[in-house]
Structure formats: structure tokens, C-alpha cells
Amino acid sequence: MRPSEAEPQTTSWIRSRVLRGTVAALAIGTLATGLAHTASRPSSAAPVPQPTIGGFDTSAMELRDGGVSRDAANRAQAPNVLAQARSTALAETAQELADEREADALKAREKSLDAVAAKIREQSKLLTDQSSFLMPTAGGFDTRFGPRLHPILHYYKLHNGDDIGGACGQPIWAAHDGVVIKAAMGGYNGGSGNNVRLDAGKIGKHEVESAYLHMTSIAVKVGQKVHKGELLGTVGSTGLSTACHLHFSVYEDGKAVAPKKYLGK
Numbered sequence: 001m002r003p004s005e006a007e008p009q010t011t012s013w014i015r016s017r018v019l020r021g022t023v024a025a026l027a028i029g030t031l032a033t034g035l036a037h038t039a040s041r042p043s044s045a046a047p048v049p050q051p052t053i054g055g056f057d058t059s060a061m062e063l064r065d066g067g068v069s070r071d072a073a074n075r076a077q078a079p080n081v082l083a084q085a086r087s088t089a090l091a092e093t094a095q096e097l098a099d100e101r102e103a104d105a106l107k108a109r110e111k112s113l114d115a116v117a118a119k120i121r122e123q124s125k126l127l128t129d130q131s132s133f134l135m136p137t138a139g140g141f142d143t144r145f146g147p148r149l150h151p152i153l154h155y156y157k158l159h160n161g162d163d164i165g166g167a168c169g170q171p172i173w174a175a176h177d178g179v180v181i182k183a184a185m186g187g188y189n190g191g192s193g194n195n196v197r198l199d200a201g202k203i204g205k206h207e208v209e210s211a212y213l214h215m216t217s218i219a220v221k222v223g224q225k226v227h228k229g230e231l232l233g234t235v236g237s238t239g240l241s242t243a244c245h246l247h248f249s250v251y252e253d254g255k256a257v258a259p260k261k262y263l264g265k
Contacts, residue, residue, distance in 0.1 A: 193239025
């Protein structure tokens with residue numbers, strides 16, 4: 001090929017490449033301008049196509065990721081919610097237990113008060129019933145009414161009362177309402193020691209008296225009216241006695257009878 005023929009072909013090829021580059025640049029500029037106008041459209045315009053990766057819509061992935069984040073936040077808060085619920089449940093249980101204890105205490109107190117009231121009624125009836133004597137002092141029975149070998153005289157004779165064991169100095173109470181007809185102090189007094197006798201008046205068909213022997217002290221005087229349960233004196237071991245105790249006797253029409261006839265009621 002001759003030089004004169006090759007030069008026009010080379011010039012033509014260069015011009016073609018320049019023209020194609022210019023067209024491409026103009027096309028890219030036009031596309032960019034169009035995209036900018038599309039992005040600035042109002043909300044009433046057609047929805048913008050969602051970005052895709054490999055042909056898949058990524059909006060679902062974003063929603064899923066947001067859900068995962070919320071689940072993680074909920075899991076993080078769960079221990080606090082459980083702790084608060086447990087604390088509330090424990091507080092309610094503690095209040096229920098406190099209410100139950102208070103109710104039980106009230107029931108126990110009511111039961112106790114009922115028992116006390118019953119005892120008061122019993123004692124009130126006992127104090128007003130003159131046919132039933134009050135135990136004149138605390139303690140159990142030692143020697144009862146009847147014949148016995150006397151521990152000091154060493155021969156058999158009638159033990160005309162009941163011996164009630166007790167500590168020296170403990171109180172002796174009137175077994176019934178009555179009038180003091182004897183209050184002997186400061187001597188042997190026929191072996192009775194310091195002693196008191198009460199006239200109960202007529203009980204049933206009999207004139208009844210009671211006697212209290214071997215006392216340490218006497219708190220009443222002759223002619224004094226006393227009521228059932230009133231203090232007469234204290235337990236002792238005066239007169240013909242080997243230890244502190246109360247010898248209690250009852251007389252019907254002047255004759256000694258077994259005290260259990262009246263104490264037994």
C-alpha cells in the first residue's frame with residue numbers, strides 16, 4: 001500500500017473513535033440528569049424501584065434485620081421484667097402470710113378470751129353457790145377425814161377433817177360466805193394452833209360451820225362478815241402439827257363431817 005492511500009484511512013478511524021466517545025459521554029450525562037430529576041420527584045410520583053442484590057429485593061432483608069434487632073433488645077430486657085415480676089409475687093406472698101398470721105393470732109386471742117370468759121362464769125357460779133365450797137388453799141389432799149394413827153400421839157383417833165398440803169405462808173381463803181365466830185392466835189389451842197371458824201348459816205337442812213387449823217397468821221377477827229374467797233390468813237404448822245399444811249374441817253349441826261360432801265361439789 002502506498003503512503004498516500006494509507007493516511008486518509010487512519011484519519012477516518014481516529015475521527016470515528018472520537019465521535020463514539022463524545023456520544024457516550026453525552027448519553028451518560030443525560031442519564032445522570034434524568035436520575036437526579038427522578039430522585040427529586042414528590043411522593044405522589046411512582047415508587048422508586050427498591051435496590052436489589054443479584055435480582056433479590058433487599059427491603060425484606062432490612063425488615064428482617066430490624067426484627068432481629070428488636071428481638072435482641074427484648075431478650076436483653078427479659079431478665080429485668082422477670083425480676084420485677086418475681087419481686088411483685090414475693091411481696092404479695094409476704095403480705096398474704098402476714099394477713100394469715102394476723103388472722104391466726106386473732107383467732108387464738110378470741111379462743112383464749114372465750115376460755116377466760118368461761119372460767120369467769122364458772123368461778124362466778126361457784127362464788128354464788130353456797131352449797132358448793134371453794135378450795136380453801138392450793139395443794140392436794142394428804143390425810144382425809146376418818147380414823148387414823150396419829151403421827152404424834154401414836155394412837156388411833158378420828159381425823160375430823162382433810163389435810164391440804166401447802167407451803168408455809170401461802171393464802172387461805174374462806175370456803176363460803178359467813179361470819180367469823182372464832183379467831184384464836186398465840187397458843188397451842190388444844191393442838192389446833194392458830195385457827196379460824198366460820199358460821200355459814202343454814203345450808204339445806206343443816207347449820208354449817210367450817211374450821212381452818214395450824215395457821216401462821218390470821219387476817220380476820222371475830223364478828224367480821226366474810227365472802228367466799230376472801231383471805232382469812234396463811235398456811236402454817238402451829239399446834240399439834242409436823243409440817244406446814246391446812247387442816248380443814250366442816251361441821252353440820254355441831255358434828256364433824258367429811259369435807260368432801262361440800263368440796264366435792
